[in-house]
Amino acid sequence: MNPPIWKSLATGAALPAAILALVLLMVVPVPALLLDIGFVVNIMISLAVLMVALSAAKPLDFSAFPTVLLLATLFRLSLNVASTRVVLVDGHQGAAAAGHVIEAFGAFLIGGDYVVGLFVFAVLMIINLVVITKGAGRVSEVSARFTLDALPGKQMAIDADLNAGLLSPDEAKARRQEVATEADFYGSMDGASKFVKGDAVAGLLILFVNIIGGLILGVISHDLSLGEAARTYITLAIGDALVAQIPALLLSIAAAAIVTRVSSPFDLSGQIGSQFGQWRAWAPVAAILTLLGLIPAMPQMVVLPAAAFAGGICWLLRQREQAERKAPAPITIVAEPHQIAWEDVCETAPVALELGYALVGLVDERKGAPLMARITAVRRQLSRELGFVLPPVKVTDDLALPGNSYRIRIAGVVVGEDEAWPNELLALAAGDTLEPVAGRACKDPSFGLDALWIAADRQVDAIANGYTVVDPATVIATHLNQLFARSAADLFGLDEAQALIEALKAGYPQLAQGLTPQPYSLATIAALCRSLLNERVPLRDFRALASAMVAVGKPDMAATELTEAVRGRLAGLIVQTIVPAQMPLLAVTLDPDLEALLNQSVRAAPDAVWPIEPELARRIVTAIREAVEPLLLAARSFAVIVSPLCRPAMARLLRAQFADVAVLSFLEIPEGKSVEIIATVGGRTDEAALPEPDSIEKDQ
Structure with missing residues (x-):
């Protein structure tokens, strides 16, 4: 030993x-x-x-x-x-x-x-x-x-x-x-x-x-x-x-x-010495002891030396303070202007919130930092919903911005910007209002609703007249929340995929061993997760996702084919994110002739990002918008159901127009789930969605 x-x-x-x-x-x-x-x-x-x-x-x-x-x-x-x-x-x-x-x-x-x-x-x-x-x-x-x-409070301050x-x-x-x-x-x-x-x-x-x-x-x-x-x-x-x-x-x-x-x-000793090292505190001590020593009954041989001692300390401390004032200022070494550090050119924060000077008070700890608390709550809630930890938000001030403006960057790209007024409140006209309230007209940055920036003392009047009133920190945090959800795929990378796998190993070691490094690499798993997040499929149940990938078991599959195969095994989870289990799924379908045409377009160019002819795509989007406009206004959830072959292309097409509309294939409807078809696009009742016969023959 x-x-x-x-x-x-x-x-x-x-x-x-x-x-x-x-x-x-x-x-x-x-x-x-x-x-x-x-x-x-x-x-x-x-x-x-x-x-x-x-x-x-x-x-x-x-x-x-x-x-x-x-x-x-x-x-x-x-x-x-x-x-x-x-x-x-x-x-x-x-x-x-x-x-x-x-x-x-x-x-x-x-x-x-x-x-x-x-x-x-x-x-x-x-x-x-x-x-x-x-x-x-x-x-x-x-x-x-x-x-x-x-x-x-201390833990919240650390999070902030x-x-x-x-x-x-x-x-x-x-x-x-x-x-x-x-x-x-x-x-x-x-x-x-x-x-x-x-x-x-x-x-x-x-x-x-x-x-x-x-x-x-x-x-x-x-x-x-x-x-x-x-x-x-x-x-x-x-x-x-x-x-x-x-x-x-x-x-x-x-x-x-x-x-x-x-x-x-x-x-x-150093703390006491630094706090007692003020000559202004010793001057009254010396004066009072001198007055006591002048009283006849006092022992002058004891009191007066003590007064002299206090006076000496006062004189020494004052001399030291004057010497420090006369001392030359320390020389600060300034970097050469031609020298550039990596920190000057690299932005490591994936999410950044830039504030104008008038909004800096929203992150001031002396004022409670209300915006930081909202951002922390947004990250915690969205991380729980999406199934992975969202990165921290780097909050900075930008003098180039107007005072009441803010800008949100995700992965270096500006994804949103608007204005907020720190001393006012945003009144949203979500429905019928009794009387208008005086304020500055604007659009809600998150949902595009008509809104007003009103003075804080008009909050009670606005609520009484049917407005929904929110503070500026909540306005910015809600906007950030919406952009977070839309850009979740851009925030998911290899490190997040590795974190999910490590968590899977802790609870299901055999499943994790059968998932990676064989048959799937970490990059393949990350790409699949990003593809699911792009279509609002959460990663909360990563065990189910891993089980689906292991069941597919074909690492040589194309990325799109692998995604579709895994989605088919996650049908229940996907539909659950659209509509509760006890409610029917509202669906928009395509006319069989139109669907056959789309399938033919995909077969003709299987690797194309946009295999659908532009004019046909425009007509499909217009027809779907007309069919689902009442549902969008009523904020009801629905899905567009198409064939498995053209589902990826339709998902890319509609995602650019309807960010929150899910596109499902027939194979992704769970058994026993009731479906209520509310519209069929491309049929005789919707001839505008179909291309002209000559253009169909030309495309073929």
Whole structure:
């Protein structure tokens, strides 16, 4: 076995062994020399903990403090139990029976007078238990409560910064981890403060046990007089209590310093020094002390030197401030104008929202950043609907834009732009309105409805007259939501496909193994997913999609053929996105003669992007628009049903004209699904959709 493994085993076993030793210390008799070593180590540990607590820039820099506090308290209590045993068993032999450390505390700190020792111990207990421990416990409790209450807000702020492009995904992950650790830390400190309080109470009870037990044993078992027993055992008990309470007091101070810290780039001494380093604060101190020193009853020999000391500090701090003002400004190295960095020419954010200067307040954190919250909600909801995580939105200001304008880019292409007024509201006339409301006429950027930008104080009047009123942040977010949904295929790439496969491996490892790398490459899977997203087919049930691809099992199929084969196996999912299960599917079909003509066109040019003759395509689109216009106005969902051969060509043709209309083949209608045909395009009732006979013969 190599040394690193031994080293790791030794490191891992050190802490359990130490805890076991502490437990043994409570039950196994310990010689006085070992007690002396333990008391010195206890003082050393308490001092080290205090120094680390004072040096921490923020509480999380000493995140192990709650556990360290528990172990230090356990160590001290183990020493108390061991020393109690020694004091009661060998205390009649003299002050050195329990070790030289207890003897030194009893002789030096209390002068050998146990009455003085009782008062000194009482004062230490009051300071530790009533002042420091109680205050630290209260601060820990309040900090834990406030930290937990602020946790959702902090997480939303991180999401907002991530959407704005201020944080990278790794930085956002680290920030979320820090927020979670902070909540855990303050929750642990709330409980750890109870250890400090319990330790102080235990020290008081152990003192009483030592005194009462020592008096009883000294008088009954060792034939000492009551006075001799009191001098011997009370002195030992107080020395033992003091040697334990002084480290406990140090740990209480460390706990109070940790929980009262505010995050700062400096340690505690640097933070206090920077905040007390203002000469304007010391000038009144020096003046007031000088006035006190002039009072006859005051000890001038003490007060006036203190006033001079405060005045000297004030003079030194003012001199330093003046010197800093006269210091030359630091030289800033400016890049050569002919040097261009990659960051200047590369745009890595797939989605960008550019705002005019008047709209910057919508992303200002001091004003609540309402637009960032809306964008986060849009991304979360659409990601859930589409089945993959949409990329963050990089929000920037653009001085080239008019003040109230905004522009949306997806994959570097401007897909939408409009205007919004940050101090006004958009009133949508979605139906009949009672009375018009005064405002600036416009079109809703998302749905093209007639709308008005109105003053905020007219909101109640607009709602009462039948308008739907939304704020500018919602207007922009809704527009972004619509463009997100339409451009989902442009946002899906190899990384997103790999993420779906990794998630599939976690739940269905055999299915993932049968999907890739054989028979399908990652690029083929990504292309298929983009093709489905182009036609509004979500990837939520990627397991069903993967099962369909595995069932097809022909990697040499053309991309269009593969897509059609997979769509046939996802028929239920596709139709479900159009109409609920309990409702019939409204359908528009083609006349058999027209459909035969379209099939013939596709067979003649199977690889063509637009195999349909332009004039025929125009007439088909016109006829379908006339047939479905009532459904579009009523916002009812329907589908155009054609033969499997011409479905891809018809889908491309109609997608350019009707972004939300689904085109299905006969094979994509699930068994048992009721279909209601509302129109047939190209029949005798719709002769305008058919080409002229001469043009048909010419095309053939």
